[in-house]
Amino acid sequence: MKRVFVTGGAGYVGAHCCKAFAADGWEVVTFDDLSRGWREAVRWGPLIEGSLLDREALGRAMDETRPDLVAHFAAFAYVGESVGDPGLYYRNNTVASLNLMQELVARAAVPVLFSGTCASYGNPQFLPITEDHPQVPINPYGWSKLFVEKMLHSFHAAHGLNSVTLRYFNAAGADPDGEIGERHEPETHAIPLAIEAAINEAADFTVFGTDFDTPDGTPVRDYIHVTDLADAHVRAANYLLREAGCHAFNLGTGQGTSVKELLAAVARAVGAEPKVTWGARRAGDPAILVASAQKAKSHLGWTPAHSSIEEIVESALTWRNSMGR
Ligand SMILES: NC(=O)c1ccc[n+]([C@@H]2O[C@H](COP(=O)([O-])OP(=O)(O)OC[C@H]3O[C@@H](n4cnc5c(N)ncnc54)[C@H](O)[C@@H]3O)[C@@H](O)[C@H]2O)c1
């Protein structure tokens, strides 16, 4: 049985991927400091509590686990927070990932999957965004993740460390079985906030700008169901065990959804309109981010199967209601 060591497995994307790895027959061990994750989300194998910033604890956990592969999700992921406190991001995302890479090369270069982001591209120069699009982030969060990609290249050249970076576009939705879902505190992502604004009297949704150069003036994003992301991780893991190298794949649908279209989908799913405030642009939001998903399709045989905006919103709504708020 193959064994995967999952950093950040108590978080949103990591937990969904743990479930998918277990379903594919992998033994799953989570390493997470629970700084932004949830003990109850770790359901498909043991949790080792520890931080990637504690290299000794990390090395011990890897010696106990002896993984065939590492899936590295652990990070902080709030763009706004990264602008106000860049040091936090360079330490927890970049330095922590360097610690991990050094522990990997000390153990015969265990291959690694890395959570990249569309935020590493910055403002798009052409659409859809292919993997060879220039990467010029516009915030410290994007840089903190891009530096890790660069280090993965250097470690491949110097130490033969094999890796796949998966650059997610907008992760969204929840496990169709309702076992896990999106749980960020504070929540800043559009879909859970829009659902809350449709259900909860006290909540409303601020649309960050209506003057973008898009068909309806609101920003367009490529929302990808977290279950499709999880499927891509399992495929990428099996690919990486066959194909040495330092690879990168976009994970998106190739389809854009505007904020107004998202609000309409939420209204249909809930049966009530989200209460909306028409606000100003949020700093650092590009008008349109849409992936080309061709490379993941041709190399990994991956096609998103659950990423219509209807299915994404329905699953997020079911999860929200199951949390008993
Ligand atoms: N959610 C998205 O839309 C999105 C999009 C693109 C990329 N990503 C990337 O995907 C990954 C997962 O994102 P998420 O939304 O699941 O975030 P999340 O906050 O839900 O999960 C991150 C997990 O990492 C853990 N963690 C953080 N720092 C740690 C450390 N130093 N040591 C050990 N554990 C630590 C947290 O406790 C948490 O459980 C991140 O790398 C993020 O940058 C997310």
Ligand SMILES: O=c1ccn([C@@H]2O[C@H](COP(=O)(O)OP(=O)(O)O[C@H]3O[C@H](CO)[C@H](O)[C@H](O)[C@H]3O)[C@@H](O)[C@H]2O)c(=O)[nH]1
């Ligand atoms: O209250 C809100 C929240 C969001 N939005 C809009 O909804 C869209 C989606 O916003 P999210 O905050 O849900 O996600 P982002 O597009 O900001 O995602 C970025 O941040 C994520 C980290 O949380 C990932 O890294 C992702 O790759 C990166 O593009 C954006 O156009 C945003 O302007 C609003 O109008 N109001």
